[in-house]
Amino acid sequence: MYQHTTGNVTLTLRQETGTNWASATIYFVPQGTQIINGTPSSITNGSSGNIIIDGLNNGQNVSVTLAISSPTSTQAGKLVSGQIWSKYWTSSGGPYYAQIAVITMKAV
Numbered sequence: 001m002y003q004h005t006t007g008n009v010t011l012t013l014r015q016e017t018g019t020n021w022a023s024a025t026i027y028f029v030p031q032g033t034q035i036i037n038g039t040p041s042s043i044t045n046g047s048s049g050n051i052i053i054d055g056l057n058n059g060q061n062v063s064v065t066l067a068i069s070s071p072t073s074t075q076a077g078k079l080v081s082g083q084i085w086s087k088y089w090t091s092s093g094g095p096y097y098a099q100i101a102v103i104t105m106k107a108v
Contacts, residue, residue, distance in 0.1 A: 001108060002068060002080065002105035002106065002107045002108065003107065003108065004074045004075055004076045004077075004078065004107035004108065005074075007067060007068055007069040007073070007074045008065050008066065008067055008068060009028070009065070009066050009068050009105055010063065010064070010065045010066075011063070011064055011065075011066065011084065011101075012061055012062070012063050012064075013026070013061065013062055013063075013064060013084070013100060013101075014059070014060070014061045015056045015057065015058060015059070015060050015061075015062070016058060016059065017058060017098060018058055019058060019090050020055075020056070020057045020058055020090065020091070021053070021055065021056040021057075021086075021088040021089065021090060022054075022055060022088075022089045022090055022091055022094075023052065023053065023054050023055065023088065023089050024052070024053045024056055024086045024087065024088035024089070025050075025051070025052050025053075025086065025087045025088070026050055026051045026052075026053065026064050026066065026084065026085070026086050026100075027040070027042070027043055027050060027066075027084070027085045027086070027087070028050060028066045028067070028068055028082055028083075028084060029042055029043070029082050029083045029084075029085050030080070030081075030082040031081040031082045031083075033082075038097070039085075039097045040083070040085060043085060043087055043097065050064070050065075050066040050067050051064045051065070051066060056088075066084070068080055068082075068105070074107050075107065076107055076108060077106060077107060078106070078107045079104060079105070079106050079107075080104070080105050080107070081102075081103065081104040081105075082102075082103060083099055083100075083101065083102050083103070084099070084100040084101040084103060085097065085098065085099050085100060086098050086100055
């Protein structure tokens, strides 16, 4: 749910890449962000992720709360579109990148 009072959205994600992740950073990437070589520029340019997860096994669910916008700029009923991405590492290396979802949300 996308809360206009906090500017946050809470999601439940399921990791199904076939590989266990040693760690991951989850990002909200706003619609219109430039994609370079298949990865959003906001991730590859070193922006901080919204949440860092230590260890996420294949088939495991995790609930995350991501910052979408500042509470002062968000009004109830406002629509926001974008993508959820992960930047993750496995025991054999990384970072790897995966688009998890494409979302459109209405602030409540």
